[in-house]
Amino acid sequence: MSGTKPDILWAPHQVDRFVVCDSELSLYHVESTVNSELKAGSLRLSEDSAATLLSINSETPYMKCVAWYLSYDPECLLAVGQANGRVVLTSLGQDHNSKFRDLIGKEFVPKHARQCNTLAWNPLDSNWLAAGLDKHRADFSVLIWDICSKYTPDIVPMEKVRLSVGETETSLLVTKPLYELGQNDACLSLCWLPRDQKLLLAGMHRNLAIFDLRNTSQKMFVNTKAVQGVTVDPYFHDRVASFYEGQVAIWDLRKFEKPVLTLTEQPKPLTKVAWCPTRTGLLATLTRDSNIIRLYDMQHTPTPIGDETEPTIIERSVQPCDNYIASFAWHPTSQNRMIVVTPNRTMSDFTVFERISLAWSPITSLMWACGRHLYECAEEENDNSLEKDIATKMRLRALSRYGLDTEQVWRNHILAGNEDPQLKSLWYTLHYILFMKQYTEDMDQKSPGNKGSLVYAGIKSIVKSSLGMVESSRHNWSGLDKQSDIQNLNEERILALQLCGWIKKGTDVDVGPFLNSLVQEGEWERAAAVALFNLDIRRAIQILNEGASSGKGDLNLNVVAMALSGYTDEKNSLWREMCSTLRLQLNNPYLCVMFAFLTSEAGSYDGVLYENKVAVRDRVAFACKFLSDSQLNRYIEKLTNEMKDAGNLEGILLTGLTKDGVDLMESYVDRTGDVQTASYCMLQCMKVKSESEVAQSCPTLSDLMDCSPPASSVHGIFQGSPLDVLKDERVQYWIENYRNLLDAWRFWHKRAEFDIHRSKLDPSSKPLAQVFVSCNFCGKSISYSCSTVPHQGRGFSQYGVSGSPTKSKVTSCPGCRKPLPRCALCLINMGTPVSSCPGGSKSDEKVDLSKDKKLAQFNNWFTWCHNCRHGGHAGHMLSWFRDHAECPVSACTCKCMQLDTTGNLVPAETVQP
């Protein structure tokens, strides 16, 4: 410790005090500020602690080292080693205890003045103080003083007392040490060994020496350069650390010949090394000019001698502050806490945290272990739904039967929480697709112009398939003396508009019902825009007025309506000029595109088509109305690719449930992880397929979606697609992942429902029969229904059992007519209908009676333990194991019901509110 660099020490017993010493000693008091404001006059040490300066002592100049008296009393007694080798006792406390008052100011003077390098109080005999000095010719460099020599004269030789008293200056000077050691050498560091109060470890000039005060002529030593900062591990008293330049050596006193290990060398010289007093095997080191404290975590107890394993050391570093650190001190009792001081005396108090290990549970809760403690952290339920993670969302959606509404497919977005516009668009699209599908099929039966298979393939394919030239024609604006070019709607375009939702089924091209539904939902702007795109400006204005007056809509809609009514066809009018500039300031995208449409040149509608905030379906419908075939194809192509790249579910409208759709869904899953929506959506495609199976005449699989098809093969192209999609590895993988999620959440009922839903739409996914019970006598399956299971090789009809077996023979094997085994409880041959449970208590019976009847089928089932192979009727077994742990068969000690831990888990749905 040089004069400029402060050192820092915690009080060994008053755990809220520490001393900073540079040219003077400053005593601070630490307090927590967790529940209080920072007090005036105190210095913030960390987020939740602050220090108050209590006193300053500058009576001891030329300080070289300081050591805190280890005993409780007197308060704040410090030994200060000075540059001239003197050791002074001083205090910062306000102790009035007269017993020790005279200790203060006492000085211990070596024979020859030289620098005092180190001080160490004996941990057992609190009055012994060892001082390590520089070399002075043949003088001793380790002096052990007894600070109480005056007060306990009986243990001190009379001679010594006389000498000290004999000093002329003051009786406080002591010149005769208790012991003198280390002749002709220098002492750089010292520490007492806790093994024995008379053992002292000293870092001498070129060796480490252990002095035994019982026999001062003997010392144990080992030659090494690592002699600085010797310190004993408080948890393993044989482990000692010392350092030299940038290298720390760890010693085992039991095999003192060489260091057990040396730690990685640091580029800069070390200044301090200290074991953590509150945790095993944690060594902190500090190098010069560094703002990092490096910690070595020796996780393992030192192995016995002879074992040459290299201990695992985890190295870590902490950066308590931005400035260089002058010194640090571990807190004596607080776990892993330390305080550091910088050269300009700013201090920070911080805790070295243990390595936290953590794990997520499948249900969104996080568990972590910090030190010896465990913490569980669960997501709060009343959270903003927008910030919810997809895992939570999927769980909630699974509980709300999301995806399972097959009648009104569009309702699924409401089940999903009605918060995601993309999901809304997706389910509406699927709804229209299924709806149109059915309708076109109905139509197809009357006329053989099959467009049905096109429906699921999305607007992109629909548009592509219409290769017949579409003529545009002038259409009159209703209510205006104006004409615009509108494409004649051919069959494909009508289909597209229907998929977009603008027009209803049939050849009726009236958007009236659609407008009404929009108005009902309060989407005034959108309704007005759609009306306008259908050249009905009067209706648009009317809708806006309606919106403004309804009170729910924006009052500014009136203003917009006014602006709209001022429409003029003149090219250079002020209206046109102002609208085309001011429209960009409109917040609502639909209002914006209305003016874009009105001010655009005929044939160029980029302002509408590339307004990304407008729903894809409206833009596509608009394009179908106004773009020529080549323009439309280009636009749809471009938009599709955009949607695919972004994984925007609105794009399913364009791609349909084709390979393109899977690509789109893939980027959606990549982006969100929402396999639930992906699974359910792709299952719809199987529905399309299963419903159109009959209609399919050409089963060839072809993947022609990417090239433009010749007109003649239009229908053949898409028929293979549903199968393609169904077989697509990605789709199967999403489904597998979703099922796995449901399993992990213990949503087994939901998983089963999903499987049922899936097998309805995709019969190939139905699992095969899993268990067959075979007769003991003939070895054949006893099942009556086996003949209907397709993979069962032989039907049972050949064994004389017809398709309608008589009920009276259920207790015997259908193959050989031998009786089936008996139930372990009722001792009746299995296959008989159960009577009510004999084991259950009376009250239970009554309550369960009605239930039992309903469950009669289940209660009738065979069940047995795979371990002991005893069993009986499922109902009887269940009622038995309600009260018993062991098998009902006498002398069988099998704990049948406890064998399977997963079997004892309760499905999560049943405990959900």
Place this chain on the structure above:
Amino acid sequence: MFVARSIAADHKDLIHDVSFDFHGRRMATCSSDQSVKVWDKSESGEWHCTASWKTHSGSVWRVTWAHPEFGQVLASCSFDRTAAVWEEIVGESNDKLRGQSHWVKRTTLVDSRTSVTDVKFAPKHMGLMLATCSADGIVRIYEAPDVMNLSQWSLQHEISCKLSCSCISWNPSSSRAHAPMIAVGSDDSSPNAMAKVQIFEYNENTRKYAKAETLLTVTDPVHDIAFAPNLGRSFHILAIATKDVRIFTLKPVRKELTSSGGPTKFEIHIVAQFDNHNSQVWRVSWNITGTVLASSGDDGCVRLWKANYMDNWKCTGILKGNGSPVNGSSQQGNSNPSIGSNIPSLQNSLNGSSAGRYFFPPLDSPRAGSRWSSYAQLLPPPPPPPLIEHSCDADTASLQYPHPRRRSLSRPLNPLPENEGV
């Protein structure tokens, strides 16, 4: 967003690992006290320790569950150079009635010559397989060919990593398009700038694991590594705990484009890198969907990371290791979660604002006895350090803290320092 509560773990030393089973109803912890504890969650959501037993003769580094379709099976690894496989059995005694379960050691894997630092079961579609890695730089992959007999494990592969291994992670993808893959991290701290993360992939043709990728940019010691649950994505996400949190994506390049038979090529992108933990990051863990990452680091905090729809990763939560919220109750109002450590910033701001007069607590304070005043020097040190700011209520403030001396005087004089574990 998150609230934490403490659970009495009752381990006698540091807990090194926490692991959940497939359903999240059971948990295992392991510790330096050489034991493993199994916890079961009651219907009310409380965790109960149902088993605790000594597993190794050294610190137990990691513990992990097998998929429940293989039974209730745990694997642990330790400093004692072994890994072990444990199975829960229903004993003859009435353990279950006392709420205790019984675990037996099915095998000890003794191939490593050094500390076994990580153990992980392979994804279930690969069968019952187990990977270990050790400080000698070897990843070993074991297989139990007969899932009914867990005492038979055969060493299938030994992959040499050349560097001391600290952590492994299986790629959980069960897609047939993705070959089995394992990522290995090294905590080798020697100054050479070798890449510390290697990814090995199983090659069907050679039936061996071959190195598929090395993350060249990761040169600092790696403490943990975790593949995100794949969940149907077309790419893999890998989180790495090194001196910062890093998230990589690995997108397999289509097989048709690469030469068949060779290892899969990947387009590797680093999508996030956060040094908010200030220094070392110890652990990373993904939630079930691979959308939220939790990390723990040297700042003693647990942080949560989540990507928005633009694939920008952000910190969405931060908690102290002791469960208290970082910016909730603290009155400093430092609500910026992106500042790793509040301490230096606070200190700086204090220093910056404290230009002014400094002086000590008033001398007429009741604590300032004769002793004190005779030794106290009332001049500030030459370069005045920012000690105390002048305020008119300094008097009352200094009176408020409890007097420490009163406590110490009432106790007998104790010559032995308390904290010495003699």
